[in-house]
Amino acid sequence: MAAKTLTINGQQVTAEEGATVLQVARDAKINIPTLCHLDGMKDVGACRLCIVEVVGTPKLLPACTTVIAEGMEIKTESDRLRKYRKMTLELLFAERNHVCAVCVANGHCELQTLAYEQGVDHVRYDYLFPKWGVDTTHERFGMDHNRCILCSRCVRACVEIEGAATKSIAGRGAKSKIISDLNEPWGEADSCTSCGKCVQSCPTGALFNKGSTVAEMEHDRSHLDYVVTAREKKLWVTHA
Amino acid sequence: MQLDELKAIAEKKKASAKKVCLRTCLSAGCISSQSDVLHKNLATEVKAAGLENDVEVRRVGCMGFCGQGPLVGVDHKEGKEELFEFVKPDDAKAIVSHLKGGACDVQKGDPQHPFFAKQVKIVRANGGIVDPENIEDYLAIGGYQALHHALTEMNSESIIDTITKSGLRGRGGAGFPSGIKWGTVAKSPGAKKYVVCNGDEGDPGAFMDRSVLESDPHLVLEGMAIAAHAVGADQGFLYVRAEYPLAISRLQIAIKQAKALGLLGSGIFETPFNFNVDIRIGAGAFVCGEETALLASIEGERGMPRPRPPFPAVKGLWGCPTLLNNVETFANISAIINKGADWYASFGTEKSKGTKVFALTGKIKNNGLIEVPMGIPLRQIVEEMGGGAPDGHSVKSVQTGGPSGGCIPAEHLDTPVDYESLGKLGSIMGSGGMVVMDDTTNMVEIAKFYMEFCMDESCGKCIPCRAGTVQMFHLLEKITQRKATKRDLDKLEELCDMVKNTSLCGLGQTAPNPIQSTLRFFRSEYEALLQPDATGAPVGANGTAKAH
Numbered sequence: 179m180a181a182k183t184l185t186i187n188g189q190q191v192t193a194e195e196g197a198t199v200l201q202v203a204r205d206a207k208i209n210i211p212t213l214c215h216l217d218g219m220k221d222v223g224a225c226r227l228c229i230v231e232v233v234g235t236p237k238l239l240p241a242c243t244t245v246i247a248e249g250m251e252i253k254t255e256s257d258r259l260r261k262y263r264k265m266t267l268e269l270l271f272a273e274r275n276h277v278c279a280v281c282v283a284n285g286h287c288e289l290q291t292l293a294y295e296q297g298v299d300h301v302r303y304d305y306l307f308p309k310w311g312v313d314t315t316h317e318r319f320g321m322d323h324n325r326c327i328l329c330s331r332c333v334r335a336c337v338e339i340e341g342a343a344t345k346s347i348a349g350r351g352a353k354s355k356i357i358s359d360l361n362e363p364w365g366e367a368d369s370c371t372s373c374g375k376c377v378q379s380c381p382t383g384a385l386f387n388k389g390s391t392v393a394e395m396e397h398d399r400s401h402l403d404y405v406v407t408a409r410e411k412k413l414w415v416t417h418a
Numbered sequence: 419m420q421l422d423e424l425k426a427i428a429e430k431k432k433a434s435a436k437k438v439c440l441r442t443c444l445s446a447g448c449i450s451s452q453s454d455v456l457h458k459n460l461a462t463e464v465k466a467a468g469l470e471n472d473v474e475v476r477r478v479g480c481m482g483f484c485g486q487g488p489l490v491g492v493d494h495k496e497g498k499e500e501l502f503e504f505v506k507p508d509d510a511k512a513i514v515s516h517l518k519g520g521a522c523d524v525q526k527g528d529p530q531h532p533f534f535a536k537q538v539k540i541v542r543a544n545g546g547i548v549d550p551e552n553i554e555d556y557l558a559i560g561g562y563q564a565l566h567h568a569l570t571e572m573n574s575e576s577i578i579d580t581i582t583k584s585g586l587r588g589r590g591g592a593g594f595p596s597g598i599k600w601g602t603v604a605k606s607p608g609a610k611k612y613v614v615c616n617g618d619e620g621d622p623g624a625f626m627d628r629s630v631l632e633s634d635p636h637l638v639l640e641g642m643a644i645a646a647h648a649v650g651a652d653q654g655f656l657y658v659r660a661e662y663p664l665a666i667s668r669l670q671i672a673i674k675q676a677k678a679l680g681l682l683g684s685g686i687f688e689t690p691f692n693f694n695v696d697i698r699i700g701a702g703a704f705v706c707g708e709e710t711a712l713l714a715s716i717e718g719e720r721g722m723p724r725p726r727p728p729f730p731a732v733k734g735l736w737g738c739p740t741l742l743n744n745v746e747t748f749a750n751i752s753a754i755i756n757k758g759a760d761w762y763a764s765f766g767t768e769k770s771k772g773t774k775v776f777a778l779t780g781k782i783k784n785n786g787l788i789e790v791p792m793g794i795p796l797r798q799i800v801e802e803m804g805g806g807a808p809d810g811h812s813v814k815s816v817q818t819g820g821p822s823g824g825c826i827p828a829e830h831l832d833t834p835v836d837y838e839s840l841g842k843l844g845s846i847m848g849s850g851g852m853v854v855m856d857d858t859t860n861m862v863e864i865a866k867f868y869m870e871f872c873m874d875e876s877c878g879k880c881i882p883c884r885a886g887t888v889q890m891f892h893l894l895e896k897i898t899q900r901k902a903t904k905r906d907l908d909k910l911e912e913l914c915d916m917v918k919n920t921s922l923c924g925l926g927q928t929a930p931n932p933i934q935s936t937l938r939f940f941r942s943e944y945e946a947l948l949q950p951d952a953t954g955a956p957v958g959a960n961g962t963a964k965a966h
Binding site (some may be wrong): 199214222223224225226229233237238239240243244261262265269270272273302304306327328330346349350351352353354358 | 423631703705720724725728873874876877878880881882884885886887888889892909912913916919920921922
């Protein structure tokens with residue numbers, strides 16, 4: 179394969195033909211924010227956070243799906259890009275019900291991390307407070323649509339990695355919703371293998387392991403009782 | 419099928435022409451006013467009057483003057499032409515007795531009305547003349563002879579050269595030069611290639627493509643076949659929205675008839691050229707008119723766009739090079755092949771050649787479909803052909819390009835209708851919707867209407883379009899409810915810029931156009947609705963309004 183030479187933020191880099199701008203930038207330790215991208219899955223160019231400026235192209239291009247070309251001059255940072263990225267994140271926060279303090283992903287959330295990184299200190303748009311439900315019908319996992327940003331990573335993980343194609347998108351626009359099989363409760367979706375890849379791919383707290391969310395902890399007091407009784411009866415004395 | 423056989427069918431059909439032809443429009447618009455019953459009644463009355471041998475009762479497609487429908491055209495063999503308007507099913511008897519010299523009080527139209535006289539018909543040349551369900555009618559006016567010429571006398575290069583020289587640009591809206599697109603598909607390596615016709619017309623107020631498909635389906639099929647020969651494809655898809663059932667059924671009939679005569683299928687005109695066309699029916703999503711979403715839909719996927727490049731011309735259906743053009747673009751092809759590139763290029767302006775079909779609707783006296791040469795001043799269309807606004811009102815603005823377009827104010831009515839001039843005014847040529855607004859129209863409400871449309875039709879894939887259109891709509895609602903301040907207007911303008919520049923596909927990239935164009939020309943209407951903000955700063959043109 180032929181090598182291509184290009185510049186990113188003035189830095190000259192060389193990469194293999196067919197590589198994307200995102201791959202080349204990350205190899206060169208240049209950070210480009212992403213949300214819908216996840217290594218190992220097909221890129222869809224949906225979140226628009228990785229948009230970059232390419233000299234000679236009037237349009238902004240997503241780094242994740244733009245293939246490099248010889249002599250390309252790419253800018254990953256500019257006032258305009260920073261402004262657009264910040265607005266994109268603000269739009270997401272206003273769109274559904276993202277409340278970090280009570281979220282299972284608090285501190286481990288890509289949306290939250292990006293917001294810190296991009297300097298989102300407040301949201302200027304009206305919060306829409308839509309009424310979305312939570313699907314807890316699966317025995318091991320749950321889906322909170324209030325926290326979904328529709329990045330489609332779970333859909334791609336399910337079809338591309340697990341090969342089950344349980345997850346897909348129904349509806350359109352702001353009413354789009356991640357569904358299981360033919361819009362059934364997740365627990366009744368026959369095609370689900372319960373592999374949990376969707377949960378691992380989710381950037382926010384929309385998909386989670388049951389038992390780990392806020393207010394879900396149940397105390398098992400009988401366990402204490404067992405320990406005390408066992409100690410009194412010396413049940414764990416090892417026999418020589 | 420050979421050329422002489424084709425010509426023999428045409429001659430036989432022409433020779434069988436009767437003294438009088440009664441043409442009834444059986445397009446969706448007139449049918450909704452019972453023109454189908456009228457057509458049956460006319461046939462019955464002609465029979466009852468014993469005129470079957472002298473009078474042909476013909477089902478035809480759209481004659482264009484839809485606002486006056488149902489329409490019945492009467493052609494006398496000696497050349498006289500009559501037109502009846504607002505014809506009711508019960509009027510059949512009167513019209514037939516009129517043929518015998520009797521009195522008739524059915525409203526007569528003027529075939530020389532400026533609405534008709536100013537038109538130059540290339541795409542709609544046969545609309546309202548041929549029976550769309552009878553291939554012999556199409557053959558009688560020289561149909562499929564361009565395909566024969568292209569297959570036997572021309573090769574890929576010479577066809578593409580002709581299309582390039584003709585200056586034809588894509589009629590779907592963006593106006594990409596067709597010759598260049600065809601050339602790209604022809605040059606793209608690949609054993610399998612496809613030709614796709616975009617009939618997913620969805621702009622509010624637009625019905626040009628529906629009319630062409632309903633009135634003259636063979637014209638589109640012939641154009642697709644010539645294109646397939648030029649780019650090296652053997653399979654075509656016609657993507658038509660499900661809301662056009664009549665167009666779909668007429669296309670099905672047309673494909674069947676063309677196949678029966680060997681004009682589609684294998685070894686067309688006894689050459690090695692094979693071409694099959696299948697119909698794919700849309701499921702009601704506006705975004706499927708976007709080319710990559712349309713291709714995904716044909717492939718059986720959810721109709722969502724993907725980033726370009728790669729363009730469909732290089733990687734389209736199932737990864738193969740795919741030529742994707744609009745209905746009207748394909749409908750231009752056979753005329754260009756028949757009459758030559760120079761003839762076609764003689765219509766229009768330097769950069770916009772040929773004609774364009776527009777659906778003239780809204781607050782205007784004469785509603786309907788018109789085909790005009792590119793470069794015609796908007797004023798001629800609106801005032802002379804359209805007759806201006808009804809009920810003594812004046813025209814305030816003309817909206818072109820649907821939800822991706824803009825509003826052109828009355829003071830710019832002398833603008834020539836071509837791709838560049840409309841673009842300079844912040845609108846677009848678009849697919850051909852032309853909605854006239856009068857002085858009672860509130861432009862902020864218009865912007866809100868289009869934004870609601872885009873919000874509902876956003877596929878939801880990319881964030882700027884999905885969430886941005888919702889916020890823009892809410893801000894517009896706030897303004898129309900007189901609850902917004904100058905800051906909200908600033909926020910709206912900032913969102914317009916962001917959604918335009920960061921959205922994935924054309925839907926999002928052009929969704930802010932109706933707001934931006936109404937802000938450009940009718941800013942005071944927005945400002946008049948604003949409230950003073952907390953600081954009590956005044957609003958309005960000479961207040962705190964920023965100069966843009």
